[in-house]
Amino acid sequence: MNAQLAIDVGATGIKGALVDVGSGSLISDRIKYTTPSPALPHKVVKVMNNIIEDLKWTDGDIGIGFPAVVKNNLCFSASNIDESWINIDIQKLVKEITGLNSHTLNDADAAGIAEVAFGKAQDQDGSVIMLTLGSGIGSGLFKDGELLPNVELGRMIYRESVAEHYASNRARKTKDLSWDQYGEELNEFLQYVNRIFTPDLMVIGGGISKKFSNYSHKIDPALNVTDAALKNNAGIIGAAMYAMQMKNKTV
Numbered sequence: 001m002n003a004q005l006a007i008d009v010g011a012t013g014i015k016g017a018l019v020d021v022g023s024g025s026l027i028s029d030r031i032k033y034t035t036p037s038p039a040l041p042h043k044v045v046k047v048m049n050n051i052i053e054d055l056k057w058t059d060g061d062i063g064i065g066f067p068a069v070v071k072n073n074l075c076f077s078a079s080n081i082d083e084s085w086i087n088i089d090i091q092k093l094v095k096e097i098t099g100l101n102s103h104t105l106n107d108a109d110a111a112g113i114a115e116v117a118f119g120k121a122q123d124q125d126g127s128v129i130m131l132t133l134g135s136g137i138g139s140g141l142f143k144d145g146e147l148l149p150n151v152e153l154g155r156m157i158y159r160e161s162v163a164e165h166y167a168s169n170r171a172r173k174t175k176d177l178s179w180d181q182y183g184e185e186l187n188e189f190l191q192y193v194n195r196i197f198t199p200d201l202m203v204i205g206g207g208i209s210k211k212f213s214n215y216s217h218k219i220d221p222a223l224n225v226t227d228a229a230l231k232n233n234a235g236i237i238g239a240a241m242y243a244m245q246m247k248n249k250t251v
Contacts, residue, residue, distance in 0.1 A: 003027060006063035006240035008107060011035060011080040011135035017233075019240035024118030027155060028055055028235060035113065039082040045097045052098055061101045065110035065235040066090065067138065067151045075105050079164075080136040082225055102208050103246040108138025109149050110238030111205045111228070115162065116145050117241060119203070119229035120130035126200035129153070129193065130228075132235070133186075134206040137164040141197070153193060163189055169208045172189030179211070183218025190223050207232045 007016035014035050018028035031051045036043040052062065067077040073091035078084075094102040112130030115121045119129045125144060132138035137154025140147065154164035165171055167189035172182040190202060204212060205228035210228035219225050228234050 001054045002008075002244060004063060004244050005052065005057040005060065005241040006065070006066040006110075006238075007051055008051060008110070008235035008239060009035070009044060009048075009067060009081070011039070012108070012250060013069060013158045014047050014051070015109040015236065016048070016055065017236050018055055018057070019237050021237075021241050024114060024237050024241075026236070030233065030236070041071070041082075041085055041093055042097065044081075044148035044173050045093055047095065047211055049098045054098065057100075061103060061243050061247050062098075063110075063241070064075050064090065064094070064102055064104040066104050067107050067136065069152060070104050070106050071150070073102070076150075077152070077155075079152075086164070087222065088243055093138045095113040103243040104151055105239065106138065106140070107239075108132045108205075109140040110242060111138070111230075111234035112140025112203070113147060113238035113241055114228060114230050114234040115203050115205065115228055115238075116142055118237070119139075119202060119234065120226045121161050124201050126202045127197065128203065129199045130203045130205060130234075132195075132206035133167070133169050133208045134210055135168065137168050138206070146192060158192065163192075169206065172208075180218060183215030186215060187219045187223075190225060193218035193225055201226065201231060203228050205231070205234050 002021045015032040017026045017030040067080045075085045090104045128142040130140035139153035141151040203227045
């Protein structure tokens with residue numbers, strides 16, 4: 001068993017678990033804390049440290065899925081996290097507070113890695129788009145199983161604003177949309193994505209994937225859209241896989 005601790009940072013919740021990266025399954029309870037408001041860097045990492053202590057993880061690296069553009073552990077955007085994160089070296093800050101080394105990637109990229117390895121996108125040829133629908137819209141783009149990182153489709157200019165203001169779960173709640181109304185909004189966004197990328201498969205993840213049957217009948221079947229097999233655990237599993245991969249590179 002290849003145990004690995006990973007943490008998935010979201011706009012409203014921070015969750016973590018131990019993962020068997022060989023099977024893509026959680027091997028501990030999933031620990032969840034509310035994301036601090038404001039989500040300042042030191043406060044968020046202190047919550048991560050609570051999860052590390054809860055799971056008694058003391059002597060290994062950790063994987064982190066983070067809701068931003070992340071390059072070489074450096075945060076470049078902050079659409080669904082506090083702006084003070086921009087230009088923060090996440091690896092350095094995590095080391096200062098937890099004492100552990102870390103490997104951070106975009107949270108939707110992490111979820112996509114898990115779905116490609118163990119979920120609905122497994123053995124899928126061509127292009128796959130992973131969409132995590134929550135406070136915003138995260139996205140991961142894959143070509144023949146290989147990740148093209150930091151594709152932020154939720155921030156695309158769309159209608160009078162950006163896409164996540166219309167098709168995210170937060171938009172559904174803010175506008176008090178029925179499931180049918182939300183399904184229609186989401187379908188329109190998915191058709192827009194399809195016109196640009198013509199993916200072979202789109203996978204819906206995030207917490208709202210658990211309610212897929214409530215709105216999926218409004219999605220055009222020709223788009224080839226499915227819900228994530230790993231549901232809201234995909235981000236944790238993918239972050240664990242990424243951390244294990246990065247550790248093995250340095251061995």
